[in-house]
Amino acid sequence: MNALMAKGLLFAAVLIGATIYVVKSMNIDLSDPINLITMIGAVAIAVLSVGVSIKYINQMKTDTAGGELAEENWDGIGEYKNELPGGWAYSFLGTLIWALWYWTVGYPVNSYSQIGQWNEEVKAHNAKFEAAHKNADAATLQQMGESIFLVQCAPCHGTTGDGLSGKAHDFTHRMSKAQVLDVIEKGSNQLGYPMGAMPPMMAQGKDAEDIAAYVAGGMKGEQPAAFAACASCHGPDGKGMDGMAANIADFDEALITNVVKNGKKGALGTMPAFHDRMTPVQLKALATYIKTLKGE
Incomplete structure (x- = not known):
């Protein structure tokens, strides 16, 4: 394991530890599916961010440009017609799949929401208020x-x-x-x-x-x-x-x-x-x- 990898893993561990500390200090209930999904997302973001950073930093140290140079270049300076990196493409596709799951199964748009609850409570309170003061002097x-x-x-x-x-x-x-x-x-x-x-x-x-x-x-x-x-x-x-x-x-x-x-x-x-x-x-x-x- 090289020094960069070790530093990256340490940084990821610090991010995850800080996230867990904040969750505990704020007494966030992880039995709530929304809070749990948010926590998992935060950990995933920390791991993926560090992993992707390590991968591409290593590539920048060792890789050289190659492939077919696009026509729009100047003295050999331009973009290569390389395929999209597989990791990036699969991550993007995974994000789309997760979004569809979240909207339809994980947290459907027609399910409970705090805003909806607030609106219902305000409506009920206003009805009681109107009834109580209907004949106010x-x-x-x-x-x-x-x-x-x-x-x-x-x-x-x-x-x-x-x-x-x-x-x-x-x-x-x-x-x-x-x-x-x-x-x-x-x-x-x-x-x-x-x-x-x-x-x-x-x-x-x-x-x-x-x-x-x-x-x-x-x-x-x-x-x-x-x-x-x-x-x-x-x-x-x-x-x-x-x-x-x-x-x-x-x-x-x-x-x-x-x-x-x-x-x-x-x-x-x-x-x-x-x-x-x-x-x-x-x-x-x-x-x-x-x-x-x-x-x-």
Whole structure:
């Protein structure tokens, strides 16, 4: 046995020993088939890595290039048309066979998975949560909504809901004049209301200015004549005609739900869609809390 072989075997033994030490120190249960397969794979990788390294290092010391030189060469420097090394080819084929076995027998794709268990447990918990808080009173919903807001919304909208001084939407005021003008100019086709997309440029010039000032001012005072274009979808009172369009007069449950599920473009960037991260009760609680946020 030459020195290189001895060093290689020693290195492999150290790798295997380190792997066993880590497994024991972490109290990993090797009776679990997945853990056992992983352990066997780690040992196999250590042995194969050292064995292949020793083989090719020895070859580099003794072998000389030979065979038919490919046409793409320069002054004799190029690749030879040699067959693929048998060890490499058989290893690759063995990997493919092992992969097919692993997917179909060792760990079938339709068998137990931790992610699947987690999803089932979350689904069951959400069902219990919904049943427990189905008829929650306003105080409970507000308290629950505040907790949700501080975790999910405050990083962008601020703990007080002021939008971090204008960087995101300010919940203490329904909408600013600039925000209304931006929606009038660009339209809206993201929130998924039954009425569909709001086309851009529904009003221009002074009409757009009057509408923006009226909506941003809480829809108080004399309604501008140009607001008739808005009332056709949002209703004369701006409350969205029972969920058919967005409520531009107040933060209601339908608006909060649609924004959370579909996301929304804002000054700070695009708010991602949260999809099913919140249950219906949690969305109702969030809307209840947001309604309590008022500015000075």
